[in-house]
Amino acid sequence: MNTLSQTDIRTLSLEQLKDFFVSIGEKPFRAKQVYEWLWKKSATDFEQMTNLSQATRQRLAEHFSIRPIRIAQTQKSNDGTIKTAFSLHDTHLIEGVLIPTPERMTACVSSQVGCSLTCKFCATGYMARKRNLDAAEIYDQVVQIARQAEENYGQPLTNIVYMGMGEPLLNYKNVLQSVELLTSPEGLGMSPKRITVSTAGIAKMIEKLGDDEVKFNLALSLHAANEQKRNQIMPINETNSLPALTKALQHFYQRTKNKITLEYILFYGFNDTTQDADELYRFSKKVPCKINIIEYNPIANASFLNTDEDTLLRFQRHLEQKGLVVNVRRSRGKDIDAACGQLAVKEGE
16 A cells, blocks of 8 residues: 555544544554554554554554654764754655764754745755644654664763754644654653754744743744844844844743743854944843854855854853853854754755
């Protein structure tokens, strides 16, 4: 049977699985067993479900398919970062990254095939958006990258960042469902405090995150706290202005009490002056937050350059003297195009 014409069993809820088992004359508790195999044990084949009879496994295979993502290629950076190109069931490719540090093992996962936001400094922004990833495809990236952490470093995965390809808040339902699968006791049972979802700034969806009272962390890719400059590098700002984002972030904080992370790439001669730092300071005072200054990773399509070390330190100190918490995030995996803003796959089209 053509598995592409079958329903992927991982799109079914526990209730729908129960209904299926009842419809074939089986006990409803079988659904819980299958659900556990899928989301706790990350099974990718019905034959792995050894506490089900052969006949039951056969019935499942007749009605459903499981379509896990596959590893197409991996590259290891000089600094230990591992970038993986994953092949999806419809032959699209996405990328995920394992970022190892002495303190943590972080999986950076994608939420879309390509991206529709056209940020001028990001390689993924120069790709077309093909489609959203479903929750299982996001979950699979975490499972595979967690395996790499164990195999290469003998360490469990500690953190997940939705900072790969795509804008997570434009795939809202599937992203939240994937977080549920990763954090629920019926799934991988990770702490939501170890998960960060990064957005370029979709104001109404940030408000919705607040209304849904999410438990994970939110990061805003800000990169300029000046309307004109942000419009230049992030066209999304034209419809999601800084005042609109401020209002949305305040709503999010009010509902979740989660401090926001502001991500700020320093571009040489563009947003790295003391005046830019002052604008960032004024924006940051409107909502409880911390600031991550990110090293820029140049890409072929854009002419931006990373700022120099002296300017970066001056910018950081200026903010710290005003009482802000500022971390500098150094690039990892730059030599294999695995660093922030460098993910882009060529699908041979």
